[in-house]
Amino acid sequence: MDEVEVVVAHRQRATLRVGDAFLKVDGDPAHADVELRAMAMAPIPTPQILWHEPPVLAIAAVPGAALGVLGEPSPASRQAWAAAGAALRRLHEAPLPPWPGRRLEDVAEQLDRECAWLLDTGVLPAEVVRRNREIAEAALRPRESVFIHGDLQLTHVFVDGDEVSGVIDWSEAAPGDAMFDLAILTLGHEERLDDLLAGYGTGDVDREVIRAWWSLRSLTASRWLIEHGFDPDAPGCEFDVLRARMQDP
Structure with a gap:
């Protein structure tokens, strides 16, 4: 009998590992639907689907190791990061998924709401929140849409x-x-970032917008992380990302 490992578990979903299979349990069937359709369209390596019986999606483990984890130095080589950049370029040049993405208006509303919560609770100094809110503004601009992963964490x-x-x-x-x-x-x-861009290319890369998304993502994710038992104030995590922006010109 294979040992059951809880990879992640919170109120919205849980992922279990049983041998070489991952069982993803999600109360919202739309998440698995998007995942299945996106993996079928993506021109880069994705896990093998073993079976799908809502609310459970079973996928095979992929070989190798994650690029790293938040809060620790990445053990991956520069060449591996460049390979990740090249794969991401292939994804971004693929045909668009036929379902809609998030509207910028909705992102802006979430940013305002989460910044207000951060200021009200005082979990971060007000000047850190306000400065990062200013930086985040650069992400809230019209842009040409591409096929994005949407949650491309190191792991x-x-x-x-x-x-x-x-x-x-x-x-x-x-x-x-x-x-x-x-x-x-x-x-x-x-x-x-430079290692990643060595494979992705730099001609259409806007570093100001990348910095803006670092701020925006960290600001908007913090409350969810706190409420679901994670610590955005751990070394190298979201609060450190926000504090680092205070040193930017």
Whole structure:
């Protein structure tokens, strides 16, 4: 009997590992629907689907290891980061998914709401919240949409040696801003951005917008993390990302 490992569990969903299979349990069937459709469309390595019986989606483990985890130095090579950038470029150049992405108006409303919560609770100094709110403004501009992963955390990109072996967790995939994916993958690992761009290319990259998404993502994710038992104030995590922006020119 394989041991059951709880990978992540909170009120919205849980992921369990049983041997070489991951069982994703989600109360919202739309998440699995998007994930299945996105993986079928993505021109980059994705996990094998084993079976799907709502509310459970079973996928096979991908070989290799994640690029890293938030709060710790990435053990992956520069070549592996460049390979991740090249894979991301292929995704962004693929045909758009046929479902809608998030409206900028909704993102702006969420940003205002979460900044108000941060100021009201005092979990961060007011000047840190206000300065990052200013920086985040650059992300709230009209842009051409591309096929984005939508939640491209370090732990969602796996590499085997210097090659991408699989990208997991596609439930947020949609048309969106390419700079968002670049920002989420380098959140808390800003020193790896040049390695990532070595494979992605730099001709259409806007570093100001990437910095804006670092701020916006950290501001809007903090309350959810706190309420679901995570610590955005752990070393190298979201609060450190926000504090680092205070040193930007």
